[in-house]
Amino acid sequence: MKRNLRYLSLLAAIFFVAACKNDDDNSITPPRPYDEQYAVEKPLIEEYLKTHYIASVDADFNVQIDTLTIPAEQTSIWDQTTYPLQNKQVSIDDVEMTLYYLVLNEGVGKQPTRADNVLAAYRGMRLDGTQFDYNPFPQTYSSLAGTILGWQELMPQFRGGEYIDEPGSPDPASFQNYGAGVMFLPSAFGYYNSAQVNIPSYSPLIFSFKLFDVTYADSDGDGILNKDETIEGVDIADYDTDGDDIPNYLDTDDDGDGYTTRQEIENPLTGEAYDFEDIPPCEGGIIKKHLDPACF
Structure with missing residues (x-):
């Protein structure tokens, strides 16, 4: 019994030292500028x-x-x-x-x-x-x-x-x-x-x-593929139409009007999402409705 206790004590000491060493090895060093x-x-x-x-x-x-x-x-x-x-x-x-x-x-x-x-x-x-x-x-x-x-x-x-x-x-x-x-x-x-x-x-x-x-992927699940969440010559990471610091490809509400993009691109006649090319502007508008905060 005493031998088992000594053995368990030795194991505990080993694990303690190993844990301390592991903490030291994994310490976070601030990256260089x-x-x-x-x-x-x-x-x-x-x-x-x-x-x-x-x-x-x-x-x-x-x-x-x-x-x-x-x-x-x-x-x-x-x-x-x-x-x-x-x-x-x-x-x-x-x-x-x-x-x-x-x-x-x-x-x-x-x-x-x-x-x-x-x-x-x-x-x-x-x-x-x-x-x-x-x-x-x-x-x-x-x-x-x-x-x-x-x-x-x-x-x-x-x-x-x-x-x-x-x-x-x-x-x-x-x-x-x-x-x-x-x-x-x-x-x-x-x-x-x-x-x-x-x-x-x-x-x-x-x-x-x-x-x-x-x-092609749809990262935010809003019904619009990532490739369509920008304009020509602009990286998707840099395209943010509502200025909320969330690029459109990760933003479920691209125009920030409180209605999700998925809601706004729904065809009222079919209940299905428009193909991207067919998403209409609002009446009197010139941009696709999911990018226009003035309409829903």
Whole structure:
């Protein structure tokens, strides 16, 4: 009995020490200021782009990037023109950052918003070449809203592909003409100060990817797809017609008049929601009724 008590006491002590250590390991460290950290990372990303080149891109848009060893024969990602280096300027907390990316193929299918569902293959690497993730044959769709910010910003620059399934053919169904590219992300658009498996805190990330397919989502369940919750050239995250600091794609009352968008887009003759293109304005109005606070 005494031996059992000593054993239980020892276990309790071990668990106490382990719990204290775990608390220390998981203590929250305030993240570094975005401007200071980006000032460190931007030169590293641009140095990578100037010291590496596209060794090959095959028919399935698998890309191989290698270190420049013969500058006279190899052209850096930064300088090459076969797949011109693109960039998008995005701000976090008023700190403007550059997201660099390559378009290997734009795609011909649906174009996602930052909150739609995508079927995408990808490979994730750090600047030192360490691979931290690889999914060449995705089986399920993922919501971009649940991915890192870099994906939310750059995947909408591409389109999905065409689904090919020939009756009677022994070949499996597949996609063709899909979007494919490579993105080079500052850590603020990855995991920033939150370390992941094989990804230390503050790691810039590289993703090569193929966007096979897109399904449109309705994040707020108001009967209007996310892609229709904005106007041309404006990100859905920036479109807020009633000024309540909730973008329309997450707002169940887009015009702030106290009536839900779902109520306002109902066809009184059928009791069903209008197709987006057919949502009428109020009498004498010029904008769709769910965006006009002066009518219901």
